[in-house]
Amino acid sequence: MYTSEGKMLFQTEREEMSKLVRIITERGLTNAAGGNFSFLTEDEEGKRYIIMTPSLMSESFLGALPAAQILVVDFDSQTIVDGVGTLTREINMHQAIYHANPAVKAVLHSHAPNTLFWATANLPIPNLTEGTQKVKAIPILDFAPATSVELAETARKHIEQNQALPQLFMLNSHGLLIAQTGVSGLHAIHSALAILETNEMNAEIAYKQTVLQGLGVMDGYYSKGEKIATLEELKNGTAIYNHSQIIGGD
Template identity: 45%
Template sequence: MLYQQERERLAEIVRTMFDRFETNAAGGNVSVRMNDKHIIMTPTLMSQDHLCDISPYQILVVDMDENVIEGDGRLTREINMHMACFKTHKDIGAVIHGHARESMVFATMGMEMPNLTEATQKFGRIPCLDFYPACSPELAEEVKTYVESLGDDVKSKAMLLKQHGVLVLDTTLNRAYDSLERLEYNAYIAYKSMVFDRLGIHNMEVEDYEYNLVE
């Protein structure tokens, strides 16, 4: 079995995502760069059919031409968005796409998420990209264009996909999942803070702090 340890870890991560409401039965997918030839990726219908409870062998080994080398399942159509990230910058080692419950508030509204917590300062801006239908070439191109705009600053980046979900980029799967957790906590805090601000309980302050930027 190719990349057994890495596929076991990816299966564990997606189960955790579902259990923690970081994606839902409507979808989500995760991919990890193994080397210049292969990525590993969750199969289509991972959420709808399996509620993210999948075996390591259901994690697909895929080449850079999107051919399945090993694994039990079919490719998700959203592989185009993942490949857009991997092919745009060599430092991107993992891509997580989910329908995270708290962050979906901002994504559904088409709003940039305020970056309020110390733990998320390394993200910088948390933008909401323009809407394009899920799985479409246009959405993949929108993501590619944004990643290109980051230059070499592609580590620990999070973005919202309007009316769709979240996309997190990082150098490793463990770091990408850590970023997803941080994003969700920030989303929870941000929308509560916005409510407090509008009710006049306390003014919300969004500041850029020069700390906790690299971990």
């Protein structure tokens, strides 16, 4: 579908999503199962649409998606308005999150390897770095099968109960999910990518601090120059993050 100016419908937004998919793939922030990414936009009349990656974006297309393969989905009917590809079955999870908090403008679901380690171990990631402190606790939700109604419902309940944004949480044995707001959907998905990358680094750092504690080299988890928790707290499922006030930067 083309506009009267000869451009694809939401061409700029789809080009940016195509770029984001490539970046996430090239930086190893997801695996062949891919995950799925979406953000909201609207036309001149205020009608809402979801800009979304198609099914099998990594498995079949290796993360190399031209803008034409990025889908434009009607927000209300969940039908494809434009784009070459099939709608992922996890549209139900994205839609559930958008309805659970109208301030959400982007949803990013990835299978980042270091984060997936914690999600599979069923342990909340200790949040230690300054770059990830705004998301505070990084919880892990109860397991529900991929693409299932149960998974969408689990994510919806979490967002309803945690309205502050951004939200970053793990899906047990599945990956992570970021819900973000912004001045636009495009701004929100770019912000979500930054959270994804900084969290993946934090997940690796948290793993290494955990190992060093097990070896007796460290006596706890350290963040911003202070000891904030111990290995026993991790074992007990305590949400570990630095509670000190954010005083600089954005």
